[in-house]
Amino acid sequence: MTELGDKLKAARREKGLSLDDLQQITKIQKRYLVAIEEGNYSVMPGKFYTRAFIKQYAEAVDVDSTQLFADFDSEVPESQQEVVEQEQSRARKKATPLATHSVGGQNSSRNRFFDILPKILIALFILFILFIIWYFVFARDNDKNVATPNDSEQTVKVNDETGSSTKKSDDAKKNDDSAAKKKAADDKAAEKKKAEDKKKADEKDKKMAIEKGQTSGNATSYTVSNADKLSLEISASGGDTWIGVSTAAGANIYNGIVKDGSSSDEIDAKDNKTVSIVVGNAPVTTVKVNGEKIELAPTLVKQVLTIKLDDSGSDSSSDSASSSSSDGENAQ
Structure with a gap:
């Protein structure tokens, strides 16, 4: 626990704020707020963020951050070197694309290829969709027309032999006899069912x-x-x-x-x-x-x-x- 952390913690309690409330106000993770109150700056993402988080904490509990840094200068990590390093890193990142373009030749051609690659993929996808539509609309209809023969192409074979005609006549008679017997049986079953239905209807009509x-x-x-x-x-x-x-x-x-x-x-x-x-x-x-x-x-x-x-x-x-x-x- 440090004097800076004690002062900020006392100010927070005086305003009636919990760490969860302060997290909602400052958008700083609760574990960083606890680290500030305990003076445990090693868990911070960097010295620059340490000073920035302390400043946001102080402003949230109505403490003058400038005066706070002046009073507890020895406790707050110095972030100047880190800021310089971050600025240098940004400058190097900005310079990298320029160096790549300045080389020209192979790298430049590769970049142009990757620029037009999405357009090529989109064009191929559109062609694929059009092929699918053509297949289902036209190609399948043509297959059906080829598979179905015309009536004029169908032929009927007729057997004129006497023996075959006689056999067909006998089969026709047998079929007629079977059909007559089946019809008689169906009529008998229908009449029996009709009598049973009439009996049930008569019994139903009788009321107790x-x-x-x-x-x-x-x-x-x-x-x-x-x-x-x-x-x-x-x-x-x-x-x-x-x-x-x-x-x-x-x-x-x-x-x-x-x-x-x-x-x-x-x-x-x-x-x-x-x-x-x-x-x-x-x-x-x-x-x-x-x-x-x-x-x-x-x-x-x-x-x-x-x-x-x-x-x-x-x-x-x-x-x-x-x-x-x-x-x-x-x-x-």
Whole structure:
């Protein structure tokens, strides 16, 4: 640490500047600013730059650089000799081109060649681009015209031999028979597909219906038509409800409490055509059969619901479709 460095560092701190701030102001690398404060001038790029950096540092923190150099003359490296050497080096560099031109002859010709070399390269590049364009526009079109023969140049060979004609006639008959069989098979497949599509359309047109029967006491019956099976979903809103689901024979399918705001998992009646549902708290309970909500008695708290699947319609339609399909196949 030197007295010059201490003075500059104190001035910097007095202005509230960090080394990073000072680096932004002076554009001097931070490591050089640290070297000035520490008096470590050996890391500087040269004596001339040392004095220049100290001067910029001083001006940035409002310290008189002239007075600073006068007060600490012994600490600041002398740069006069370095300035003279730098000026001499510049003079030698300026004189070198003049000496080269003065020689004339070979060096002069070489310089002129390098002057026109970029122009030669540009001209060659332009010629290359023009060749590429010519090739793709004209040369390839000519190749296509040569490769494609005219219709007038094509010849058709005809074999007039009797044996060959007979063989062609037999082959034609075989092809006709194969085509007829294929057409018959395609017609049969198309008719079968048409019957299947009609069956699917008829089944799709049938909409499931739930008919409410009579209510006797707390028991109500319902009939479900146009459906293949019974699927139940029970939910509660406004309170808990107890649910019991059993078959017509009394076998238990589901038994549990459905909490307020929740619903049961899907209850599949499987192959059972009739199920019985006991609802413990009907006013807060919603019962859905195959996704459709059924109407409960409005005044009863505990209710017994009997759900019956009427599959007579679907069976008859299936039998009818099967019969029509069989008739079509027999007719074919």
